[in-house]
Amino acid sequence: MHKICIIGLGLLGGSIGKECLEKKLSKKVIGFGRNHDSLKKALQLQLVHEISDDFNNIHDADLVIIATPVKQIELVLKQIKPFLSKSTLITDVGSTKTNIINSVKNILGAESKNFIGSHPIAGSEKNGPEAAQNNLFNKKNIIITPHKLNTESSIKKIEDFWKQLNGNTIIMSPENHDEIFSTVSHLPHALAISFMSMINKKENREELLNFAASGFRDFTRIAASSPEMWRDIFIDNKEACLKDLKSYIEQLKEFENALEDETTLFDFIHNGSDLRKNWDE
């Protein structure tokens, strides 16, 4: 490729840039972002060839990757729309897909044919350009969620891009994506965050935290993720998240009943435990 533009140089955008540079996937990789300090840091860390705050620079890009938090994607699309050429493909790395695709259609109209949504299942509780790393996408699932206006060849180009980062691409509808990730990702985040909020309210929270050990550490790791990013994800995937939360509360009430009753408790625990033991990442 001649030019790749990455908007947002946090963990995901930064790691994409880093790998594009190392693998020489594009003659030029330009980074854009709201935060000038982060941009400068990204340049220092050699995550991109150049940084810019002028969207004129994207007019001849082969690929624009929007790697901002999901709620900013709409604003970014409005900002870059005047500078998009007909041959520029656009993708994102957002953890929700249906709302994003709807925004894209509203904002870009017929030109939304050049936008193909992506969600790399790769991340960490860390963020910012300092968190960028090599091989972040290696063997990781990359969900690609085409919509009706996308052409086969555009979809293939986006797939090929992720395959060059050693990702394992999977095609799925935005709706199916959002339901699945509500359950396996957004719900656990909501649960870990709520657990930490509960601890936060306790008068003896310092004592509690002193006695927390490795089970607590792993269970709550995802609660340390970026509050801004997760607020946006929850709001963007609100319907599926609320449905899963309700279903989970029912599950907790079933646990409560099993604990009161005692006779069914073993089976309840065993069912969950067995499924986890047999799961391989």
Next chain:
Amino acid sequence: MHKICIIGLGLLGGSIGKECLEKKLSKKVIGFGRNHDSLKKALQLQLVHEISDDFNNIHDADLVIIATPVKQIELVLKQIKPFLSKSTLITDVGSTKTNIINSVKNILGAESKNFIGSHPIAGSEKNGPEAAQNNLFNKKNIIITPHKLNTESSIKKIEDFWKQLNGNTIIMSPENHDEIFSTVSHLPHALAISFMSMINKKENREELLNFAASGFRDFTRIAASSPEMWRDIFIDNKEACLKDLKSYIEQLKEFENALEDETTLFDFIHNGSDLRKNWDE
């Protein structure tokens, strides 16, 4: 010491034995247990000097460590009671304390002065003698929960034993112990188990598990723990666990409201996230 008897050679009992042998803390370390195959395995793995099914062997022990699941402690106490000498100290490694101390008082009467409860905050989702490891207790908190009949010198002996395994001993009442560990340990286990049970009920559970990633992995790790052990812990600490579950369900409802409302969602997430980021194990 002359003789240490360990009843139950799983992860904790086995690891204690292994370290007693390597550090030569006792001339003889004898392992007891229900499961003959596990006992033989423990002997092969050199976790103990000898194995036995005859409690006559404990009459001259300096220390008896009951390392069975918590619900079996009562039965074990009844079985060993006729063979206990006045100079034999007894401890356990149970994750709950109040109920265990009450059972001890009922079964041993005045002789319960020789029982000092312990809870090493060390473990893993693995179990069985194969899971036994060196340094399992190194720098880990070991909660010791004395009761009124215990003498200062007996408590000190139990403390010294754990210190020889490099544990960091802490004295606490059984009731305080149970409340703290309900919140920081038993509740997260209940939540992770309930989450896996919810997945287990879904028709598309195979698809869900295919897309589960590192956040899911860490969040659910503790769900893979022994169902027998955890059933017993939950039942033994039922009151505190039910209280914490109710409080957590309230917390989830608060999250639901914040998500519906959107304006308070950031603060809710931020409070939890911040506390976790500033926690150091």
